[in-house]
Amino acid sequence: MSDDAHELDTVPDATVTDDLYANPGLAEHHWRPTDVDPKMEKRAERQVATLFGLSTICTILFVVSYFTVDKTDTFAGLGAQNLTLGLTLAGALLFIGIGVIQWARKLMADLEIVESRHPASSSEADRAATLESLDQGIAESGIGRRPLVRNSLLGAVGLVGVTAVVPLWDLGPTNAKVTKEQPYPGAGLENTIWAPGMRVVRDVVGTPIRPGDLQIGDLVNAEPEGLFNGGPDGEPLEGVALQVGKSKGAVVVVRMEPEEIIPGKGRENWSVDGIICYSKICTHVGCPISLYERTTHHLLCPCHQSTFDLADSARVVFGPAARPLPQLPLQVDADGYLVAQRDFDEPVGPSFWERG
Amino acid sequence: MDTTKVANTNGTEPAIAAKPSRAGAVASWADDRLGLATMAKKNLRKVFPDHWSFMLGEIALWSFVVLLLTGVFLTLWFTPSMGEVQYNGSYEQLRGIQMSEAYASSLKISFDVRGGLLMRQMHHWSAMLFVASMMVHLLRVWFTGAFRKPRELNWVIGCLLLLLGTLEGFTGYSLPDDLLSGTGIRAADGFIKASPVVGTYMSFLLFGGEFPGESIIPRLYIIHVLLIPGLLLALVGAHMLLLVYHKHTQWPGPGRTEKNVVGFPMLPVYAAKAGGFFFIVFGVTALMGALLSINPVWKYGPYDPSKVTAGSQPDWYMGWPDGALRIMPGIETHIWGVTISWNVMLPILILPVVAFTVLLLLPFIDAWVTGDKRDHHLLYRPRNAPTRSAVMVALMTMYGLFWAAGGNDIIAIRLHASINQITYFLRAAVIVGPVIAFLVTRRWCISLQRKDNETLLHGYETGIIMRSPEGGYTERHLPLDATRAYVLTARDRDPVVDGEVQHEVDGNGVPTPHTGRLSGVRNRLRTLMWSDNVQKPTAEELDAGHHHAEHEHELQTALDGHAADGHQFDGHHLVEDEGLRHH
Ligand code: HEM
Numbered sequence: 023m024s025d026d027a028h029e030l031d032t033v034p035d036a037t038v039t040d041d042l043y044a045n046p047g048l049a050e051h052h053w054r055p056t057d058v059d060p061k062m063e064k065r066a067e068r069q070v071a072t073l074f075g076l077s078t079i080c081t082i083l084f085v086v087s088y089f090t091v092d093k094t095d096t097f098a099g100l101g102a103q104n105l106t107l108g109l110t111l112a113g114a115l116l117f118i119g120i121g122v123i124q125w126a127r128k129l130m131a132d133l134e135i136v137e138s139r140h141p142a143s144s145s146e147a148d149r150a151a152t153l154e155s156l157d158q159g160i161a162e163s164g165i166g167r168r169p170l171v172r173n174s175l176l177g178a179v180g181l182v183g184v185t186a187v188v189p190l191w192d193l194g195p196t197n198a199k200v201t202k203e204q205p206y207p208g209a210g211l212e213n214t215i216w217a218p219g220m221r222v223v224r225d226v227v228g229t230p231i232r233p234g235d236l237q238i239g240d241l242v243n244a245e246p247e248g249l250f251n252g253g254p255d256g257e258p259l260e261g262v263a264l265q266v267g268k269s270k271g272a273v274v275v276v277r278m279e280p281e282e283i284i285p286g287k288g289r290e291n292w293s294v295d296g297i298i299c300y301s302k303i304c305t306h307v308g309c310p311i312s313l314y315e316r317t318t319h320h321l322l323c324p325c326h327q328s329t330f331d332l333a334d335s336a337r338v339v340f341g342p343a344a345r346p347l348p349q350l351p352l353q354v355d356a357d358g359y360l361v362a363q364r365d366f367d368e369p370v371g372p373s374f375w376e377r378g
Numbered sequence: 379m380d381t382t383k384v385a386n387t388n389g390t391e392p393a394i395a396a397k398p399s400r401a402g403a404v405a406s407w408a409d410d411r412l413g414l415a416t417m418a419k420k421n422l423r424k425v426f427p428d429h430w431s432f433m434l435g436e437i438a439l440w441s442f443v444v445l446l447l448t449g450v451f452l453t454l455w456f457t458p459s460m461g462e463v464q465y466n467g468s469y470e471q472l473r474g475i476q477m478s479e480a481y482a483s484s485l486k487i488s489f490d491v492r493g494g495l496l497m498r499q500m501h502h503w504s505a506m507l508f509v510a511s512m513m514v515h516l517l518r519v520w521f522t523g524a525f526r527k528p529r530e531l532n533w534v535i536g537c538l539l540l541l542l543g544t545l546e547g548f549t550g551y552s553l554p555d556d557l558l559s560g561t562g563i564r565a566a567d568g569f570i571k572a573s574p575v576v577g578t579y580m581s582f583l584l585f586g587g588e589f590p591g592e593s594i595i596p597r598l599y600i601i602h603v604l605l606i607p608g609l610l611l612a613l614v615g616a617h618m619l620l621l622v623y624h625k626h627t628q629w630p631g632p633g634r635t636e637k638n639v640v641g642f643p644m645l646p647v648y649a650a651k652a653g654g655f656f657f658i659v660f661g662v663t664a665l666m667g668a669l670l671s672i673n674p675v676w677k678y679g680p681y682d683p684s685k686v687t688a689g690s691q692p693d694w695y696m697g698w699p700d701g702a703l704r705i706m707p708g709i710e711t712h713i714w715g716v717t718i719s720w721n722v723m724l725p726i727l728i729l730p731v732v733a734f735t736v737l738l739l740l741p742f743i744d745a746w747v748t749g750d751k752r753d754h755h756l757l758y759r760p761r762n763a764p765t766r767s768a769v770m771v772a773l774m775t776m777y778g779l780f781w782a783a784g785g786n787d788i789i790a791i792r793l794h795a796s797i798n799q800i801t802y803f804l805r806a807a808v809i810v811g812p813v814i815a816f817l818v819t820r821r822w823c824i825s826l827q828r829k830d831n832e833t834l835l836h837g838y839e840t841g842i843i844m845r846s847p848e849g850g851y852t853e854r855h856l857p858l859d860a861t862r863a864y865v866l867t868a869r870d871r872d873p874v875v876d877g878e879v880q881h882e883v884d885g886n887g888v889p890t891p892h893t894g895r896l897s898g899v900r901n902r903l904r905t906l907m908w909s910d911n912v913q914k915p916t917a918e919e920l921d922a923g924h925h926h927a928e929h930e931h932e933l934q935t936a937l938d939g940h941a942a943d944g945h946q947f948d949g950h951h952l953v954e955d956e957g958l959r960h961h
């Protein structure tokens with residue numbers, strides 16, 4: 023016990039050393055009605071038991087509604103099953119909670135008790151003894167006297183972590199590997215599935231688009247036809263190939279008055295009759311963009327409101343994006359459908375270090 | 379005492395030994411094997427002080443337990459796979475559509491598992507409650523000074539819990555693989571790719587190849603149900619152990635000192651209240667799950683990397699970095715064949731890390747500035763640490779403004795302002811706002827301190843209006859009763875005399891400051907910390923104040939020769955057998 027006895031004497035206590043008013047000491051205990059009046063006590067007891075009883079009823083109702091309420095039933099616009107299960111569960115839990123707290127407040131002894139504090143630190147004696155043992159242990163290990171052993175151990179332990187880190191390399195193929203091996207069409211950050219002569223088709227349905235299908239002011243969400251027929255035997259892509267293909271290949275096609283377009287340098291023949299095509303993937307952090315204001319030709323990203331001027335090479339006019347949307351060079355194929363002249367000239371989507 | 383059960387004879391009849399209680403028997407059985415009594419002896423009747431603000435941490439604790447329970451329930455049906463399936467469940471609108479198994483199983487939980495939707499909604503609501511209550515709990519700890527020695531490490535653990543809780547929420551939010559959560563992952567991929575040098579490598583390793591790949595959901599799943607909950611559980615345990623070891627802080631009050639702790643014993647009262655409170659938190663979550671829809675994933679549709687929902691918003695606790703991202707100007711450097719995306723790096727990779735580090739270090743910075751090496755177990759009111767309170771309000775203001783920026787599109791629509799204006803305004807506000815908040819809070823606290831002193835010196839306002847012989851009206855002030863006066867003065871006196879910080883003061887634990895390269899900075903910070911504070915009155919000031927008050931008081935009642943001290947009527951005072959005092 024002598025250890026516990028070391029007191030907080032080193033702690034100057036503002037409330038003691040600087041007393042303007044003496045600490046009045048613990049307030050007098052007041053007896054509650056339930057402490058002195060047996061009738062009140064009985065009443066509180068009944069109240070608490072009633073609460074527990076209500077909880078039991080709720081539990082029973084929970085089970086009943088589980089087996090009787092159908093998943094298609096509704097009540098006041100809410101799913102009846104969720105509602106009945108939820109409300110009965112809530113009741114079963116809340117009544118226990120309220121009951122227990124009521125029990126504590128009304129019936130359990132409410133005498134405050136006082137405990138003294140001890141410093142978080144150990145006693146001086148313990149501290150000294152521990153340090154001594156520590157020193158002794160270190161001395162007996164000889165770690166101080168044998169630097170060769172110590173240093174080679176430190177080196178080995180430091181290095182052994184490498185065995186945990188290196189295998190993480192196989193968590194996935196790197197960009198370089200994917201780009202080289204092309205496990206699916208358009209693999210790698212520098213590529214997309216777009217290729218010379220690939221048709222621009224409407225998303226979801228995959229129908230090709232003729233210039234005449236578009237009115238001035240229209241915006242069409244489009245995709246590369248390769249998503250619908252790019253498999254080895256001309257079947258639709260699926261799985262990772264499809265998802266990656268979409269995530270880089272999605273485009274928007276808009277039509278405006280040809281003279282409204284301010285073509286970028288070297289992009290004079292990238293549009294067809296005022297029809298112009300851009301990557302749909304925001305150059306900020308990669309949300310697909312959708313909100314088009316036809317009068318200003320502004321395309322707004324819903325994620326962080328970057329705004330691109332589609333008449334002016336998708337220049338950023340507002341927001342946190344730093345680069346224009348990549349433009350897809352368009353032309354019309356022999357059947358009169360819109361096709362890509364070739365893949366994008368630059369990587370689509372968010373920036374990355376090696377992008378240059 | 380019931381004497382029938384003790385030995386009642388030493389005659390020829392055998393003595394009847396007292397039978398131990400049932401609970402006692404179980405305890406003895408366990409102690410014979412585990413020897414727990416030594417530890418339990420100290421802790422069963424451990425004292426816990428009572429105050430409503432101490433419940434905030436408890437809400438966090440219990441909502442964590444609710445998360446564990448509902449989360450385990452969800453794992454029974456959730457399939458963490460990105461394999462494509464055709465949906466054939468009972469939600470009409472999506473039938474026949476290709477989607478990931480993860481999304482299909484979330485729909486199954488929502489529509490075909492009885493109570494599944496309830497569990498999903500309870501899980502999500504308790505996640506909101508968990509993060510929110512941790513934040514408010516953190517504020518309580520800061521504003522009342524509970525972070526000071528010896529509790530700094532528990533502050534650090536608490537900060538880690540907040541960080542992990544946020545990450546846990548993000549990973550969970552991503553699991554159903556609906557359009558909204560997929561968009562969140564898409565943005566996260568953009569953040570990762572913006573990291574210098576290693577960005578694309580980290581992205582490809584995390585996603586198992588090129589975004590979106592087919593590995594991210596299973597990987598997030600194991601992080602969500604095993605890795606982070608394990609860490610959270612360990613840290614919550616450590617947090618509680620330290621709490622018990624340090625014993626809870628308490629408010630100054632009659633009988634409370636730095637050296638004791640006053641309150642109800644763990645068994646039975648505290649255990650009952652805390653245990654009952656668990657059921658209440660659990661029940662409230664059930665109520666919310668029953669009545670309030672949250673994250674209706676079926677409305678968003680399955681994730682499709684070429685689609686987006688308008689007004690994309692993350693869960694609210696991810697809102698502030700998102701806001702920073704929105705108002706950051708679009709700056710990118712292209713140099714030596716590489717791209718540095720300041721527009722993403724600064725708000726997402728640098729700002730939150732800096733903010734978190736500052737938060738984590740606050741107690742240590744504070745201790746360095748004050749040089750205070752004492753233990754503190756008594757709390758203070760926020761007004762009595764004006765600079766500390768002002769620092770936290772400044773941080774809160776910055777948080778709030780970034781958070782508002784995360785809804786700049788919504789604000790623009792509501793206020794009919796252009797989003798450009800709102801963005802320019804917020805860019806300035808996130809810097810100016812916290813400064814203003816700091817100054818205002820500090821002044822506000824200091825005036826409240828002044829008001830406390832007025833009350834101490836001149837008494838409190840009784841609400842009794844006196845009419846003087848000249849016809850003027852004054853309100854009668856009366857001295858505080860002993861307990862209230864004690865509580866108001868039970869606080870530290872800062873080491874300041876006439877606005878000058880006294881570095882040599884000792885016995886207050888403040889060491890002399892000459893050492894160290896940064897001592898100049900430190901001295902200036904100390905001046906900022908304390909010099910304008912209003913100190914509690916000295917004994918002489920108190921005396922003078924009381925004399926003055928008494929004098930006035932006599933003058934005012936000179937008419938009838940009685941000094942009605944007014945205590946009789948104000949409800950602060952017992953009036954039995956006390957007549958009007960005569961002077
Ligand atoms: C401790 C903090 C935790 C937080 C903050 C958290 C948060 C979340 C959130 C926000 C969701 C999305 C819910 C939705 O609307 O669908 C979620 C989903 C999920 N969580 Fe947790 N969770 C936590 C712990 C756990 C634990 C311990 C488990 C299991 C052992 C778990 C299992 C799951 C599962 C299986 C889902 C997917 C269910 C679905 O979306 O249908 N969670 N979590």
Ligand code: FES
Pocket residue numbers: 304305306307308309323324325326327328341342343
């Ligand atoms: S992703 Fe488009 S603005 Fe951020």
